[in-house]
Amino acid sequence: MRSYDRTQNAAIQQVQGVIAKDQAIIEQARATLAKDQGQVEQARATLAKDQGQVEQARATLAKDEGLVRQAIATLAKDQAQAKYAQSQTKRYNELYKNGAVSQDQAQLYSTNGETSQATLQADKEAIQNAQAVVRGDKIATPANETTSPGLAVFCLLVCVVT
Numbered sequence: 001m002r003s004y005d006r007t008q009n010a011a012i013q014q015v016q017g018v019i020a021k022d023q024a025i026i027e028q029a030r031a032t033l034a035k036d037q038g039q040v041e042q043a044r045a046t047l048a049k050d051q052g053q054v055e056q057a058r059a060t061l062a063k064d065e066g067l068v069r070q071a072i073a074t075l076a077k078d079q080a081q082a083k084y085a086q087s088q089t090k091r092y093n094e095l096y097k098n099g100a101v102s103q104d105q106a107q108l109y110s111t112n113g114e115t116s117q118a119t120l121q122a123d124k125e126a127i128q129n130a131q132a133v134v135r136g137d138k139i140a141t142p143a144n145e146t147t148s149p150g151l152a153v154f155c156l157l158v159c160v161v162t
Contacts, residue, residue, distance in 0.1 A: 061137040068130040075123040082116035089113035 088109045096106035 057137065061134065064130065064134045064137050068127065068134055071123065071127040071130045075120065075127060078116065078119050078123050082113070082120050085109070085113040085116040 089112070092101055092106040092109040095101040096103060
């Protein structure tokens with residue numbers, strides 16, 4: 001009977017050892033799961049931040065594209081004014097040659113024409129500057145949002161955890 005008790009005790013101890021080992025494995029798996037869930041949450045936070053930055057970049061791009069359109073409209077308006085100033089310059093130069101107006105009056109319209117040309121040049125430079133800003137916005141904006149590092153980590157962790 002003693003030998004039976006020893007065999008039974010040995011079997012019980014062996015089973016208890018297996019249970020203890022399995023419980024340790026379960027605890028290790030829980031710790032790994034908790035760590036992985038933390039990484040998933042961190043990846044989600046990074047993704048949300050990245051998406052916010054993309055939306056902000058889109059808003060900036062839209063605003064800057066609006067500034068380009070506004071600069072183009074200003075150029076169109078100033079071109080019309082320059083054309084009018086040029087015709088007035090020509091008209092008043094003819095009137096001056098015919099003695100109908102003074103040299104000062106003719107010179108005033110000539111100066112207006114020159115000012116209009118300078119305004120056109122400034123408008124063209126404003127358009128170029130605004131377009132350069134838009135190009136910079138497009139370079140800073142990710143071409144494909146799925147290439148975001150936060151999203152890549154998130155996808156990797158979700159695939160591993162699930």
